[in-house]
Amino acid sequence: MKEGPNIARIAALIGDPARANMLTALMTGKALTASELAAEAGVTLQTASSHLTKLDQGGLLRQRKQGRHKYFALAHDDVASVLEALMGLAAGQGHLRTRIGPKDPELRRARVCYNHLAGDLGIQMYDSMTSRGFLKHDDKVLTLTDQGRNFITKFGIDLTGLDQQKAPMCLECLDWSERRSHLAGSLGRALLSHMEALGWVKRTQGSRVVSVTSKGQTAFAKAFPAQ
Amino acid sequence: MKEGPNIARIAALIGDPARANMLTALMTGKALTASELAAEAGVTLQTASSHLTKLDQGGLLRQRKQGRHKYFALAHDDVASVLEALMGLAAGQGHLRTRIGPKDPELRRARVCYNHLAGDLGIQMYDSMTSRGFLKHDDKVLTLTDQGRNFITKFGIDLTGLDQQKAPMCLECLDWSERRSHLAGSLGRALLSHMEALGWVKRTQGSRVVSVTSKGQTAFAKAFPAQ
DNA sequence: TTCATAGTTCGATCATAATCGAAGCGTGAA
DNA sequence: TTCACGCTTCGATTATGATCGAACTATGAA
Numbered sequence: 001m002k003e004g005p006n007i008a009r010i011a012a013l014i015g016d017p018a019r020a021n022m023l024t025a026l027m028t029g030k031a032l033t034a035s036e037l038a039a040e041a042g043v044t045l046q047t048a049s050s051h052l053t054k055l056d057q058g059g060l061l062r063q064r065k066q067g068r069h070k071y072f073a074l075a076h077d078d079v080a081s082v083l084e085a086l087m088g089l090a091a092g093q094g095h096l097r098t099r100i101g102p103k104d105p106e107l108r109r110a111r112v113c114y115n116h117l118a119g120d121l122g123i124q125m126y127d128s129m130t131s132r133g134f135l136k137h138d139d140k141v142l143t144l145t146d147q148g149r150n151f152i153t154k155f156g157i158d159l160t161g162l163d164q165q166k167a168p169m170c171l172e173c174l175d176w177s178e179r180r181s182h183l184a185g186s187l188g189r190a191l192l193s194h195m196e197a198l199g200w201v202k203r204t205q206g207s208r209v210v211s212v213t214s215k216g217q218t219a220f221a222k223a224f225p226a227q
Numbered sequence: 228m229k230e231g232p233n234i235a236r237i238a239a240l241i242g243d244p245a246r247a248n249m250l251t252a253l254m255t256g257k258a259l260t261a262s263e264l265a266a267e268a269g270v271t272l273q274t275a276s277s278h279l280t281k282l283d284q285g286g287l288l289r290q291r292k293q294g295r296h297k298y299f300a301l302a303h304d305d306v307a308s309v310l311e312a313l314m315g316l317a318a319g320q321g322h323l324r325t326r327i328g329p330k331d332p333e334l335r336r337a338r339v340c341y342n343h344l345a346g347d348l349g350i351q352m353y354d355s356m357t358s359r360g361f362l363k364h365d366d367k368v369l370t371l372t373d374q375g376r377n378f379i380t381k382f383g384i385d386l387t388g389l390d391q392q393k394a395p396m397c398l399e400c401l402d403w404s405e406r407r408s409h410l411a412g413s414l415g416r417a418l419l420s421h422m423e424a425l426g427w428v429k430r431t432q433g434s435r436v437v438s439v440t441s442k443g444q445t446a447f448a449k450a451f452p453a454q
Numbered sequence: 455t456t457c458a459t460a461g462t463t464c465g466a467t468c469a470t471a472a473t474c475g476a477a478g479c480g481t482g483a484a
Numbered sequence: 485t486t487c488a489c490g491c492t493t494c495g496a497t498t499a500t501g502a503t504c505g506a507a508c509t510a511t512g513a514a
Binding site: 015019082084 | 243
Binding site: 046049 | 492
């Protein structure tokens with residue numbers, strides 16, 4: 001009988017304040033990195049790492065490694081249901097605690113992700129290029145079509161340099177805030193730096209925010225129209 | 228930041244195996260004495276007393292003293308909801324080796340779950356409606372088909388009221404005793420209250436048991452035949 | 455009264471696990 | 485290559501709390 005029933009296991013996982021904070025932060029549906037979750041929970045990265053391992057082994061989280069970041073999200077809707085039920089009960093008891101404010105809307109709009117463009121803008125670019133046949137998505141491999149090469153060259157990017165690199169030119173990168181794909185790889189990086197050179201966007205030092213200039217606003221919409 | 232959010236407090240209360248056993252035992256809706264709960268949890272009376280004090284202070288239990296006995300019951304339906312959600316999650320993970328489902332056969336047969344019908348009866352209703360094409364399960368979204376709308380209307384439920392509500396009409400709810408789906412959402416609630424109005428079922432006060440009248444027995448089988 | 459039963463309180467023991475510093479690992483950028 | 489960064493692992497400390505024996509209180513029965 002020392003072997004507790006499984007609901008105790010799960011409840012105990014949620015029952016630690018640090019872990020509860022992390023799970024609460026993940027209820028927005030967005031995936032967050034280990035560092036972000038550590039900050040949310042108010043513990044060091046080491047401690048957070050330990051907690052995240054436990055939550056993952058407990059089946060409450062789904063994780064995805066991307067570059068040197070590790071993104072965590074709730075494993076399933078069931079998990080959110082439990083949290084919601086708990087919050088309902090807690091709220092009914094009047095011990096309500098306000099949640100932390102929403103993320104920076106600027107970050108949501110456009111941000112740097114490994115030197116390429118992510119956020120709303122990144123997705124719009126990806127979608128526009130895909131639907132116009134510039135990018136082709138075959139069997140998990142993303143390639144630039146001939147039409148696409150033409151478009152990119154006209155846009156002012158020299159593809160010969162990129163062709164010679166060993167690193168893949170086109171990669172898909174899953175945008176966790178939007179849960180959609182955007183363009184990574186050397187072409188993704190080249191596009192961002194070129195747009196910066198054109199004065200369309202400005203990268204904010206020490207932040208991941210990419211701000212769009214008024215000139216960039218219209219130029220971008222023209223170059224990458226939503227279909 | 229040491230001050231944990233309230234959901235951690237509650238989850239931690241449920242997170243102890245002994246307490247989880249007690250709470251599980253109380254899910255039948257019956258009130259149990261401290262000694263009985265101690266036996267259920269497999270701990271001594273002293274330990275049980277300590278746990279029960281904590282559960283009570285945490286607002287999860289309601290207690291009634293009668294003679295030299297002290298009876299405990301779940302404080303509210305919210306508490307049962309949390310436990311049910313936890314059990315659903317635990318069952319979904321396949322980590323279940325402990326007893327599943329309520330011991331009480333009445334509860335297993337039919338019970339209230341968020342104001343809709345759960346247990347054998349709830350599943351039979353769901354299965355019957357699904358296999359007759361009244362409910363359609365597409366891409367995680369459950370919808371009422373035109374045939375279904377027709378059926379429900381003939382059954383005596385006014386759908387216009389439900390259509391106007393923001394809350395989803397059809398939701399799936401995992402039945403923790405049977406590990407099958409049953410119908411939740413506003414339609415699920417409407418069906419239960421309508422069957423109550425028809426005199427098919429009776430909800431037992433202070434308990435989650437739904438008892439089926441003899442009239443309801445046959446009527447239900449006719450309205451929701453197993454295919 | 456005396457006894458038995460139901461439950462609580464106290465105190466000591468013991469196990470668990472939360473925490474963080476320090477060091478190590480892997481990836482990306484220059 | 486070197487450096488920076490994100491994250492993990494290890495180890496030690498520390499706090500918490502689950503557990504039960506023993507003593508105590510309260511209620512009911514004889």
